[in-house]
Amino acid sequence: MTHELHDITLVVNGRSHPIRVEARRTLADAIREECGLTGTHLGCEHGVCGACTVLLDDQPVRACLMFAVQADGRAIRTVEGLAHGDTLSxxxxxxxxxxxxxxxxxxxxxxxxxxxxxxxxxxxxxxxxxxxxxxxxxxxxxxxxxxxxxxxxxxxxxxxxxx
Ligand code: FES
Ligand code: FES
Missing domain, CATH: 1.10.150.120 ([2Fe-2S]-binding domain)
Structure with missing residues (x-):
């Protein structure tokens, strides 16, 4: 069975990542695997532990519960974006x-x-x-x-x- 692919742009920590994903790809997996930002952790993968929390338009969300396509073009912030150079938040x-x-x-x-x-x-x-x-x-x-x-x-x- 083939799944339709969607071209979306994840804007993570101010940087655009044009990616192609299936509709069922979670935001957490896309951030980790398509964008290569593995600071966002996965624990339970069903919304309980909060390890995958990222900010979407400045609001905390569980990235394991969202689909990547839902975040298309929106401002995502992950742990990699907290420090400025060598200066920690x-x-x-x-x-x-x-x-x-x-x-x-x-x-x-x-x-x-x-x-x-x-x-x-x-x-x-x-x-x-x-x-x-x-x-x-x-x-x-x-x-x-x-x-x-x-x-x-x-x-x-x-x-x-x-x-
Ligand atoms: S991995 Fe546990 S809430 Fe997302
Ligand atoms: S789960 Fe080990 S520091 Fe929180």
Whole structure:
């Protein structure tokens, strides 16, 4: 059985990737395999763990639950786009300083989710922060240091006048 192929453009971290995909190709697979950006991880592949979280038009989405064709021409951001050259984003720095990762498998997803939180509401209260962060799973850290890192990044951004 042959499947129709679609010519689309994935715009990832500001760079256009013209690709040809089947309609059922997930955004996560296309980002990893067609665009070669393997920082977006796949865990459960059915919307539960959040490891595949990317930003689509600045909103966090689970790339394993979307088809690549749905993201045609839209602005996608992945973990590879967070640092500017050798300068890590405030959240990436905070993850290191607060020891918010162990195996690192969940880290790209948490970084993208945390980036969206910090961009949308840097003054977010703890209760809401915990609620949002609990949508992603981490098997190693116990979450406390991830929470601490997002809080620390928010404070650093306020200090630098970024937020
Ligand atoms: S891999 Fe997408 S939510 Fe788990
Ligand atoms: S650091 Fe290992 S799953 Fe989160």
């Amino acid at each position: 405030p959240l990436q720095k905070a993850f290191i300083e607060q020891h918010a990762l162990q195996c690192g498998y969940c880290t790209p997803g948490f970084l993208m989710l945390g980036t969206a939180i910090l961009e949308q509401n840097p003054d977010i209260g703890d209760e809401e922060l915990i609620e949002i962060l609990s949508s992603n799973l981490c098997r190693c850290t116990g979450y406390a240091n991830i929470l601490r890192a997002v809080r620390a990044a928010a404070a650093a951004m306020r200090e630098e006048g970024v937020a």
